[in-house]
Amino acid sequence: MTQWFDNDDMWRIFYDCMFDADSFQSADQDCENLLKLCDFPGHNVLDLACGPGRHVAGFARRGLAVTGVDLSGFLLNQAAQHIDKEGLDATLVHADLLRYEPQKTFDLITNLFSSFGYYENPKDNQQVLNNAYRWLKPGGQFVLDVFSKEQAAMHIEPVHCTEYDNGDVRFERPLLIDNMNVYANEWILVREGQAYRWQYQHFIYSAQELQGRLEKAGFDDIHIYGSMCGDDYDMESTRLVLVARK
Numbered sequence: 001m002t003q004w005f006d007n008d009d010m011w012r013i014f015y016d017c018m019f020d021a022d023s024f025q026s027a028d029q030d031c032e033n034l035l036k037l038c039d040f041p042g043h044n045v046l047d048l049a050c051g052p053g054r055h056v057a058g059f060a061r062r063g064l065a066v067t068g069v070d071l072s073g074f075l076l077n078q079a080a081q082h083i084d085k086e087g088l089d090a091t092l093v094h095a096d097l098l099r100y101e102p103q104k105t106f107d108l109i110t111n112l113f114s115s116f117g118y119y120e121n122p123k124d125n126q127q128v129l130n131n132a133y134r135w136l137k138p139g140g141q142f143v144l145d146v147f148s149k150e151q152a153a154m155h156i157e158p159v160h161c162t163e164y165d166n167g168d169v170r171f172e173r174p175l176l177i178d179n180m181n182v183y184a185n186e187w188i189l190v191r192e193g194q195a196y197r198w199q200y201q202h203f204i205y206s207a208q209e210l211q212g213r214l215e216k217a218g219f220d221d222i223h224i225y226g227s228m229c230g231d232d233y234d235m236e237s238t239r240l241v242l243v244a245r246k
């Protein structure tokens with residue numbers, strides 16, 4: 001797999017599709033639900049692959065001491081603008097998840113909105129989970145939120161088209177490849193008569209596969225949900241949320 005995610009031109013072009021105002025609102029609600037789901041008594045939060053800071057802002061609004069880490073300078077810049085505009089307090093770190101070494105441990109670590117499984121070498125993806133375990137305080141919790149293999153197998157459409165208020169049209173052409181272990185998608189964005197193409201792929205996991213990887217990282221108290229509200233993970237779920245305690 002190529003390092004498709006290390007490309008700020010693509011994040012810039014596709015930003016409006018991925019991170020519109022509604023998505024910031026729903027991320028804020030996710031933070032509210034997630035903290036309830038964890039029955040969160042702590043204060044220090046680390047958001048791994050925080051992107052434009054949707055959840056960093058959500059945690060900061062709730063008075064938590066939050067650090068967000070991301071590889072994209074463009075997305076971190078967007079995060080900084082959101083945080084400054086609201087007068088919130090948060091720490092943003094420009095780093096690759098595998099190279100980052102925090103100076104403290106955390107009560108809660110999150111990895112949200114399908115930001116996991118991007119590394120080509122499976123050992124590197126496992127390392128992200130191992131690090132999360134290492135960087136948690138004893139009793140701390142890790143929340144992983146992905147679009148799962150089961151969900152992809154059930155809902156994938158050969159072509160999916162979305163039209164936006166600003167006139168942009170996005171076509172998606174997703175596939176499950178490599179024995180259904182890799183989600184490979186192509187986005188074609190038509191904007192003002194120009195077409196922009198973005199191909200990306202990442203590993204995709206079942207609930208059981210992720211549970212096994214979290215156990216391998218050291219977690220033993222692992223709960224599986226179908227939403228941040230704690231719904232059962234079943235045929236109706238559109239997300240897979242794992243909450244693991246150290």
Ligand SMILES: C[S@@+](CC[C@H](N)C(=O)[O-])C[C@H]1O[C@@H](n2cnc3c(N)ncnc32)[C@H](O)[C@@H]1O
Nearest residue numbers: 005049050051054070071072096097112113115
């Ligand atoms: C789908 S976006 C989600 C962003 C954010 N979690 C959200 O919900 O808004 C995936 C994010 O993962 C980040 N990312 C991918 N690989 C990374 C890496 N190796 N180190 C740090 N961030 C990475 C990307 O830059 C991007 O911001």
